[in-house]
Amino acid sequence: MNSNTRTIYIPQMSYVAAKAMSAAFKSVGAEAQPSPDSDERTIELGSKYTSGDECYPEIVTLGNFLKVIEDESFDPKRTAFLLPTSFGPCRYGQYRPLLKKILKDKGLTDVAIVAPHSYDGYEGFESHATNLMRTAWRSVIVSDILRKLQLKTRPYECEPGMTDQVFDQGLNQVCEILAEQGISHKQRLGQLRNRLIDIRDRFRAIPAKYAKTKPLIGIVGEIYCRLNDFSNEFLIRRIEEHGGEVWISDIGEWIWYVNDEQERRIASKGKRFSTEMLIAKIKFWIQKYDEHVLYQPFHDDFKGYEEAEKIREIMAHSEPYLPQSGALGEMVSSIGKAIHLYHKGADGVIDISPFTCMNGIVCEAIFPKVSQDHGNMPIRTFYFDGTQTNIDQDVGIFMEMAQNYMQNKKITRVYPDYFRSTDL
Numbered sequence: 001m002n003s004n005t006r007t008i009y010i011p012q013m014s015y016v017a018a019k020a021m022s023a024a025f026k027s028v029g030a031e032a033q034p035s036p037d038s039d040e041r042t043i044e045l046g047s048k049y050t051s052g053d054e055c056y057p058e059i060v061t062l063g064n065f066l067k068v069i070e071d072e073s074f075d076p077k078r079t080a081f082l083l084p085t086s087f088g089p090c091r092y093g094q095y096r097p098l099l100k101k102i103l104k105d106k107g108l109t110d111v112a113i114v115a116p117h118s119y120d121g122y123e124g125f126e127s128h129a130t131n132l133m134r135t136a137w138r139s140v141i142v143s144d145i146l147r148k149l150q151l152k153t154r155p156y157e158c159e160p161g162m163t164d165q166v167f168d169q170g171l172n173q174v175c176e177i178l179a180e181q182g183i184s185h186k187q188r189l190g191q192l193r194n195r196l197i198d199i200r201d202r203f204r205a206i207p208a209k210y211a212k213t214k215p216l217i218g219i220v221g222e223i224y225c226r227l228n229d230f231s232n233e234f235l236i237r238r239i240e241e242h243g244g245e246v247w248i249s250d251i252g253e254w255i256w257y258v259n260d261e262q263e264r265r266i267a268s269k270g271k272r273f274s275t276e277m278l279i280a281k282i283k284f285w286i287q288k289y290d291e292h293v294l295y296q297p298f299h300d301d302f303k304g305y306e307e308a309e310k311i312r313e314i315m316a317h318s319e320p321y322l323p324q325s326g327a328l329g330e331m332v333s334s335i336g337k338a339i340h341l342y343h344k345g346a347d348g349v350i351d352i353s354p355f356t357c358m359n360g361i362v363c364e365a366i367f368p369k370v371s372q373d374h375g376n377m378p379i380r381t382f383y384f385d386g387t388q389t390n391i392d393q394d395v396g397i398f399m400e401m402a403q404n405y406m407q408n409k410k411i412t413r414v415y416p417d418y419f420r421s422t423d424l
């Protein structure tokens, strides 16, 4: 690795994912850490360089990078920001050009902007890309697993704070393995699996009253805003405070969706039997294998919380409302996942979206029909732009609707074996 090592700052799409991804970067010799926590200064800085047309996640991401710049230890030659890009109508594709322009205007062209597959200005990194991508995928899986364990345990814990304590300890432990250098992929996978089994057992040992009385609320929506607690005004905690349990769409689901879209694009170019397709398929099989190995010990714990076997099941749910031939992106996965959650016996679905995001607007227009076709399960969009005021009241109203639905719903939720029928 280049001796002039930079610190790569990774946006906190969620803290757990950013920390695990930082560890993956460390495994190939890079210095990496989550970008700073968000606060008022984040919004102040982000808003200073945006016009109001940008989406909220962009303001938060930018604001946190600018906090790095104003830190007294900041050195442009030793700083890199992780910011991949995308094409299409989503404004995410604008994040990188805007950051580049701001850095240029500030005379900070020495700062590098990197993506997991492109390392402009970060010499000596390309040779590590394949290893990094494999470990990064594992970081996504383990962070999804830890989040699932946390969310299914915390609402039932007897001693407040204990779940988060076990979660934090577990996260640090898996990060140590993700960050280890000089071990084979096979060794890392084995170590991660063993560590996850330990962590699973510690979650199982948390004193908790598992009663079948709490409404299960599915969370779908824009990936950054739904996973970043600051951006969604800690909505998950609020739902828990109002007596609910949350099942949030995880990051892995989005990766499967992106992979599937990639294969569809290759096929649509008439390259169904091509090297390009073969590479995409091999990537799919490797990722599936890793996912299977890491999820397998959680078969009993995630009973009733099963994700779709294949992402195409989610897309098939969405098809009558948003045909794949004409719709793309998170709106497709949000509608499809809401229906998947209905079939799993959820008591309501909340779509978390940044204000003015097209995905949220399209979904909001379709949700009444989805609800009508699915037993009138309550579905509601919550928009965020950092100016919410009545959020607790809105959550309270939604939770009442979910409670009512829970009494009369036609689809029975399947619970893990340790659940009881009443509060004891």
Ligand code: SF4
Residues within 6 Å of the ligand: 055, 056, 057, 090, 091, 092, 222, 223, 224, 330, 354, 357, 358, 359
């Ligand atoms: S999905 Fe919406 S909020 Fe997210 S980056 Fe795209 S435009 Fe912005």
